[in-house]
Amino acid sequence: MVSAQILRSCLNELRDITRVEFCLQDSQGGVVTATSGAVKSEPRLVTALSASMVDSQVVGNTYMLKVLDEDEVAFILSATGSSDSVFMVARMAVSELQHMIAAYKERYDRHNFFQDLLLDNLLLVDVANRARKLHIAEIQPRAIILFEVEADDSQLVRQLLSGIFTTQNGDYLSEVEQGGVILVKSLESNTDTAGLEQAAETAIDMLNMEAMVRARAAFGSIVMELKDLSKSYKEARMALEVGKIFYAERNLTDYNRLGIGRLIYQLPTGLCRIFIREIFGANEEMAFDPEVVATVTTFFENNLNVSETARRLFIHRNTLVYRIEKLQKDTGLDIRRFDDALILQVALMVSSYVRYKSAN
């Protein structure tokens, strides 16, 4: 149901415009919200009006009107004022409130619909039926962009994103789990992955700039049919995870460009542990030794060039050779050889994966 805070804000605005005071009570006479100068109607009068066939009633200089939600009495609105137009203003307020309730319900339904859709909780036939009821196009290029933010106030993040990605453009924001905001992004028929990436980058930059929060994002494939959105969502979730494990330096991950991380992510952890033991033996912690990681990573970045790596690491060439030989002694892998370098790189990635899995 629409919150009392929203109802209060609406009534206060109407009061500021019309100088008419409003009090909104439930069908039992309990006050839901009221403007500062409003007079509360007696509960017995409210209950009586709720049960009666009439739509409105006048008691002294207070007009009491029913606010309906799908033909059921949701509230009783009491309007008090000195001008002749109080009744007309009260009717307009009722109309406003009824539309607000309807819009909120529709939005709430959309929210549930998208949550169920993304979590595969809907039958195919229900997808089509409910989409039609909620005026959501079934055939339309869409993709899921998943945002993960390091912020306590996910409401702020949602508010900001909803400012950029509006429902008028067919975009929809939802939340399935805490700390994550899901954007169902509607796309033009000619939008490719680059366009989607641009939209996601813009959103991340906006979260950084406006909300001043750290954000990561990932997006799944573009799908044409509404029923396939859950596939795009699952892909985006996987891309976000893979990005966090293997590509921490990027804040945006595309499911279709996960590289070798995609393969490692799907390996059973038991198998990974056997592989790590095979490479590092008892020295499994070596895979996280900052000196080892920095040396090996820089060596790979510089195409296994010893001189260039030593220069980049600000160490003497002989120091680098010593480190490489020590690594060879510990693991049996000489990373100056391409085959061994490849094995070690995979081993480091597998170690990162296992550590992440253990921590989560």
Next chain:
Amino acid sequence: MASLSLKDICKVYPNGFQAVKNFNMEIEDKEFIIFVGPSGCGKSTTLRMIAGLEDISSGEFRIDGVLMNDVEPKDRDIAMVFQNYALYPHMTVYDNMAFGLKLRKVPKDEIDKAVREAAKILDLTQLLDRKPKALSGGQRQRVAMGRAIVRSPKVFLMDEPLSNLDAKLRVQMRTEIAKLHQRLGTTIIYVTHDQTEAMTLGSRIVVMKDGIVQQIDSPQNLYDNPANLFVAGFMGSPQMNFIEAKVKVSGQSASLLIEDQEIVLPADKAKAVIAGGYDGKTVIMGIRPENIIEADGSEAYRFKSTVNVYELLGAEVFLYFDLTGANITARVEPTTKVRPGDTVTYTFDTKKIHIFDKETEVTIVN
């Protein structure tokens, strides 16, 4: 009002990738600092560490002497303008500028004051009621900047804010940003890969490569006295010409041998070359395009080359030719009669020669 201090700042990602290494810098209040370098050099990462959007792996970052390493981005009193910005399409310019403050629950009257002041600074007062679709590209960019200005931050961080604009608008906005800095009098850190932007805007420029600071200096000093081959090549358009040369020392004088010509070095340059023990060694000689002069026959040395390409830019002409396998660019007057296929005889302004160590690429003498 803010001074920033970055001491031994490093950024290492969990996968071992070292994005920034030992970044050291003191930034004075009201300075306009530019981080420049090729993509992947760590300039944006450094900016993001200053913003608090990336953790600092090691080192200390202070604003006005207060350690900021663990302070949340929103509590650092900074504002950012990034490359990708979006205006809220259904909001007016006023609401776009006010939105961030509304989210932070700033009182309405304060928001109004801040927005109107920012609009005045950015010359947007007449456009406050317009929606983004009714604005030009430059006006939209100014609104994006307005969103940062309304916060009245101590420091502005800008990450390639003009890179999505077309060339003409970029030049126009560059001027706007320079004016803005003068009006606001705030510390600005600006990231770009465009050396023209860097040269025209910055009070000091930080040149970065592979996560390492190559040189921090004023634009003029960077241009005239580059610390190494990378800086020399990166700053200046067209870039500095580099030619391998052999050093010949005789007594107190030294010269560079290129082809069959001997370039006698001025005393100060000769002294540095001799002191460095470069006699008989190969070095890299650098000469800027504007320091290549058409020879009139009276010079001690001169070279002959065939012009490959002639480029007229209106106020100047670039001539492209080869010398000992190196591609050379010369900047000459537009009145030149030289055309592609012609042979040119030219010499160098010896006082403007730069000499670099071939192995370490460090400057021997400028």
